[in-house]
Amino acid sequence: MRRLTTRQNFALTFTLYVFGFLVVLYSLFYLVFSLMSVYQLRQDLSNDAKEIISNHLLLDKGEIIFRKDKTGASLKQFLLNENASALILDAKKSTVRSYGLFIYDNTILQPFINKVQASKKPENISVSLNKQKLEVIVVPLKTNGVQIGILVLGISVTDLYGFKQIMIDVFLLLGFLSVAGSFIVGYVLAGRTLTPLIKLAKVVEEMDFDRMESSLTVEGNPQDELVLLINRFNEMTIRLKDMASRQKEFVANASHELKTPLTRAITSLEVLPSSPETAAEIELIKGDLFQINALLDKLLLLTRLKKDSHSPNKNQSIKINRIFSIIKKQLEGKLKEKQITLTITSPEIIKTSIPFEYLEIILSNFISNAVKYSFNQKAVRVRVDQHQAGADIEIVDQGVGMTKEEAAHMFDRFYRGGANKEKGYGVGLSIVKQICDLYNIDIKVSSKKNRGTSIKISV
Amino acid sequence: MHILVIEDDERIGENLKTFLKKERFQTTVVNNAEDGLFQAEEESYDVVVIDWMLPDGSGIDICRKLRSKNRAVPILMLTAKSQTEDKVEGLASGADDYLTKPFAKEELVARIKSLIRRSAETKGSPIIKIGNLQLNINTTEVKLGNKIVNLAPKEYALLEYLTLHKDKVIDRMTLLHHVWGDDVDDFSNTIDVHIRYLRQKIAGKNNKALIKTVINKGYMICED
Numbered sequence A: 001m002r003r004l005t006t007r008q009n010f011a012l013t014f015t016l017y018v019f020g021f022l023v024v025l026y027s028l029f030y031l032v033f034s035l036m037s038v039y040q041l042r043q044d045l046s047n048d049a050k051e052i053i054s055n056h057l058l059l060d061k062g063e064i065i066f067r068k069d070k071t072g073a074s075l076k077q078f079l080l081n082e083n084a085s086a087l088i089l090d091a092k093k094s095t096v097r098s099y100g101l102f103i104y105d106n107t108i109l110q111p112f113i114n115k116v117q118a119s120k121k122p123e124n125i126s127v128s129l130n131k132q133k134l135e136v137i138v139v140p141l142k143t144n145g146v147q148i149g150i151l152v153l154g155i156s157v158t159d160l161y162g163f164k165q166i167m168i169d170v171f172l173l174l175g176f177l178s179v180a181g182s183f184i185v186g187y188v189l190a191g192r193t194l195t196p197l198i199k200l201a202k203v204v205e206e207m208d209f210d211r212m213e214s215s216l217t218v219e220g221n222p223q224d225e226l227v228l229l230i231n232r233f234n235e236m237t238i239r240l241k242d243m244a245s246r247q248k249e250f251v252a253n254a255s256h257e258l259k260t261p262l263t264r265a266i267t268s269l270e271v272l273p274s275s276p277e278t279a280a281e282i283e284l285i286k287g288d289l290f291q292i293n294a295l296l297d298k299l300l301l302l303t304r305l306k307k308d309s310h311s312p313n314k315n316q317s318i319k320i321n322r323i324f325s326i327i328k329k330q331l332e333g334k335l336k337e338k339q340i341t342l343t344i345t346s347p348e349i350i351k352t353s354i355p356f357e358y359l360e361i362i363l364s365n366f367i368s369n370a371v372k373y374s375f376n377q378k379a380v381r382v383r384v385d386q387h388q389a390g391a392d393i394e395i396v397d398q399g400v401g402m403t404k405e406e407a408a409h410m411f412d413r414f415y416r417g418g419a420n421k422e423k424g425y426g427v428g429l430s431i432v433k434q435i436c437d438l439y440n441i442d443i444k445v446s447s448k449k450n451r452g453t454s455i456k457i458s459v
Numbered sequence B: 001m002h003i004l005v006i007e008d009d010e011r012i013g014e015n016l017k018t019f020l021k022k023e024r025f026q027t028t029v030v031n032n033a034e035d036g037l038f039q040a041e042e043e044s045y046d047v048v049v050i051d052w053m054l055p056d057g058s059g060i061d062i063c064r065k066l067r068s069k070n071r072a073v074p075i076l077m078l079t080a081k082s083q084t085e086d087k088v089e090g091l092a093s094g095a096d097d098y099l100t101k102p103f104a105k106e107e108l109v110a111r112i113k114s115l116i117r118r119s120a121e122t123k124g125s126p127i128i129k130i131g132n133l134q135l136n137i138n139t140t141e142v143k144l145g146n147k148i149v150n151l152a153p154k155e156y157a158l159l160e161y162l163t164l165h166k167d168k169v170i171d172r173m174t175l176l177h178h179v180w181g182d183d184v185d186d187f188s189n190t191i192d193v194h195i196r197y198l199r200q201k202i203a204g205k206n207n208k209a210l211i212k213t214v215i216n217k218g219y220m221i222c223e224d
């Protein structure tokens, strides 16, 4: 099962609460309504019974005599008006008269009649008769303390049940609507509550220790958990920023400090009186020192890379052929050694937004990698096409190539492909990546193990 | 050619002096910004090489101060920083070129020579011609017509300085400073001796002297 997001969880919980609340509320309402209506009904029934006894019956003669009331309405009419059924029994419990539903069947009433006969007290009951629900009152008819009969009066409550059914239907509909509504509301609310968290996630995602100045601000109760979290987060970013900048400063300073002894060593080597035996050795040492220097430069670059504020010029012209001649010179030895032909097809000048130095770093890394990881006696091809929006550059080699796994990591700092026999530190491409990120340059890599690699960029 | 090197690291300074000397440059090395600024203002140098970071100030400040006093001497900045922004700042402050540390000797020499060429209005070409005299300041080859002339190091340096400042009268003190640096006594007649040798080796058309003596002032090289 897919796991729910916090937001969905929030919304669901909210919905559940709303639903539960609704159920409780409605049950209470329903209960109260039912009780009230039954109470009301019984009140009505006993009033009606009293009215019948005083207006339609004459009991003082020791027997049951029927009469019309003051308006001239008979008992039958009265009962019709009230939509009631009635049964009148004499002292021996034999039926004197029956009205409405009680005409056909009154066996169900017998136990109650017996009970009232014995107790001489009115009794309220609910019965089902002829598929109708009835609220019934059984009243003893007395005169001077002598029981001379029994009046059974019933009112159909089927209408009431119908009303209750409608209430349930309404409840179901309302319930459904409220569940749906509360889910939506809950979702929105959860979203709003979670906004700071989402912002937080975005900030973390975009976190770049150079540009962490955008700390989060949330308004609210300082005791609020989210506010607390964000404040802690802000404090943490400040500390991290501090740490990162100190680390960078350290690397920068260290690299910088190392340049002086390096220069000292190199210049000393150069003034060393050399004999034919030592000359070659000295050159080797010098080469090593320059290699150390190159690595220091890369480290320095990694720590200090930032958008060149001095060239806001979006569309400057760059003499790309100068870059290529620098690169060719750098790779001269390697090309000869591996018998690789480097063919470059390019206009002399391209228009681009990236500064010369950075383009040089990018191209020199890609091309030197291509040569480095190419098989011997193969060709490395570089193509530059200028178009309206910029220039497309493609570097293709036929070499060891990379697996998917290797290609996925090639831009990681200090990453070096598996079984890499070539010299290197794995920083070249991470610098390239940083520059490309800075200038929103997309790098497309397609590589096949033992076949070769093709790199495409648009600058 | 006399070069002022302002570099706080003594060993680097000494090393620079040693190999610049091998390239026939007179070199004065000072180790701090104050002395450097003083030297650059007081004496005339052909190139000033300044380290970016000095114990008592930055190379950039020296640069600015010199430029604000209208000193046009070519300045080469030595920097341990290799970032573009630093280069831009260095060049904006009035340096003519920069070189990042560490550097190869050849690179430094090439930069210095190119600065000298540029400042001597040779339009960047390493070859200077005066009449049928031809001097390549990169290879230090001197030709008279098609004939190669062999010169002693000091003779060459003297000739180079004069040709780079052709048509201008150069006094003895200046020549001493630029060609011999500090290792010669001001009152010797070294210059006159060397000029005599030079004149013998390079005579102009019709054996006319290319190097002229301007009485009480100094020497000058010019065509005709």
Ligand SMILES: Nc1ncnc2c1ncn2[C@@H]1O[C@H](COP(=O)(O)OP(=O)(O)OP(=O)(O)O)[C@@H](O)[C@H]1O
Pocket: A365, A369, A370, A373, A374, A397, A399, A400, A401, A402, A406, A410, A411, A415, A416, A417, A418, A420, A423, A424, A425, A426, A427, A428, A429, A430, A452, A453
């Ligand atoms: N053209 C290529 N063909 C095959 N593998 C490559 C290619 N370019 C890069 N890689 C792989 O990606 C890794 C990282 O490249 P990167 O240039 O960052 O480091 P490096 O070349 O090993 O060292 P350096 O820091 O000296 O450049 C390499 O070690 C290599 O395994």
Ligand SMILES: [Mg+2]
Pocket: A365, A368, A369, A424, A428, A429
């Ligand atoms: Mg590489």
